[in-house]
Amino acid sequence: MTAPPPVTEPVIVGADAGACTQDALALAHWAARTLGTTLIVAVVHPAPSALGSGRVDAEWIADRRAAAERVLATARETLGDPPDVEYRVVASSSAAHGLHDLAEQRKAALLVVGSTASAPVSRLLPGSTADRLLAGSVCPVAVAPSGMAEPPGTAGRIGVAYVDTPDGRAALESAARLARRTGSPLLLVTVVARGDAALPFMLGADAERAFLDTARETYEEALRKAAEAVPGVTVEWELRSGDVVETLAELTEVDVLFCGSRGYGPARRVLLGGVSARLLRRARRPLVVVPRA
Template sequence: MSAPVIVGVDGGESGRDALVLGEWAAAVLGAPLVVAVVHPAPAALGSGRVDAEWVADRRRSAQAVLDGARAVLTTAAEYRTVASTSAAHGLHDLAEQLGAEAIVVGSGRAGPRHRLFPGSTADRLLAGSVCPIAVAPAGLERAPGTLGRIGVAYVDTLDGRAALEAAARLAARTRTPVRIYTVVADADATLPFLVGQDAEHAFLDTARETFEQSLRRAAESVRDLPVDWEIRTGDVVDQLAELDDVDVLFCGSRGYGPARRVLLGGVSTRLLRRARRPVVVVPRSG
């Protein structure tokens, strides 16, 4: 079996968003689609006993969730139930077992519509995954593939380059343009006012020139695809969260920690809670 796209569902409203995003990703990547529900593993009640009736009920509930997923999808998929101590742990184990291309989840049930608000499953998945994690915002109105652009939140680091590489692979499949975004802080947020406006503006000009150079190099590194770039000014999360003209936005995890693991930093965490479009967090490759 080639590397699949795994969609984790739990019967909540966010599951439909995840299924829409996951079905599109699998089709674009030419990957098998696996829909998974994690149910509690049998736990001992004492003296080696387990509540067999409760376990059987959880299994029936998981099957009912899968039946609901079948009604949403329009393409073939493999359906699995996984017994584990937690939903995140079960999806992690399944991803490692299958060598998954990506794990797709919906936003948390308590999240506002049109905004990402990962519940506990997404939060735990995003802490240490070996493959990219895609999170669909609640109430996904425009399906991926309808806007014709792949976005990348970029800083010239290992994490930023990993995000760009993953985005370019997807864009090569869809034959859509890539836009690379970098955000520069407002003047008031960069240096103390005692430094003086002249020095502050000189600093900002230098920073912008540095970012422009790194963005040009990043764009030139992507072959055979239309790539442009944009520097925005303001709070990085505010600017990236409001993007509404990309099919998906790729971003890196934080710039330290084990290679090939997603380890969220502060920007990625806040972005996932507020983004209007699907976000894919990519583990750095080395």
């Protein structure tokens, strides 16, 4: 099999003084090594205000920049100062805005952030910066769960929350690119909600069974076709039943889980829908939200 072409776009990770930065650094470093590309560690500090108060404002900005440099020094120490890592201090009106701008300027392959400090261990709970990043990023955004129980590469499979929609296909395409580099198989999972959660109101028992049977057949056919359409990768697929978010959140047998944003919104930007937004607060494994094609 022909080796995948080199990735020239960098992986960018947002760092701050919070404990969850270590999780983000670990995930971003793994992603950059896997893709064979540069890692950029970025810390955002406040930009001078247009209505600043002279010396006092300037002193405060200088203090915040010094704090950002200390965060970078800690990140350098955490990573062991490997080659192919850049360290950037970015001045902006907000952390999310600064990371957005940097990702656009550098045409990032992936933007990585940590979970919030209040997240339970091994669960995702994105803070305000991650929430804002996920509301319009031009590249896939990965969120590392708090205190990742196992580093990526342990389970040996890459998961895709698959539905046959433009955003679902975008997630599959992005996951397949990573799988070709790691040699890992893909696991495509579609979840059918149980009982009346998936059914029109007042169908009746017979019609209910017929509806569910038809839905399962449709989803299975979509999964089969998707698996056959991915060249150069071993693809497994499963149709599961249950609560969609909880079932996907418990996919601990994958290294990382890819999902789409949703089927509408600005092209090539992340714009969270109901499942992806709730999954970010429940998933046990790193989650990558992919902009729709």
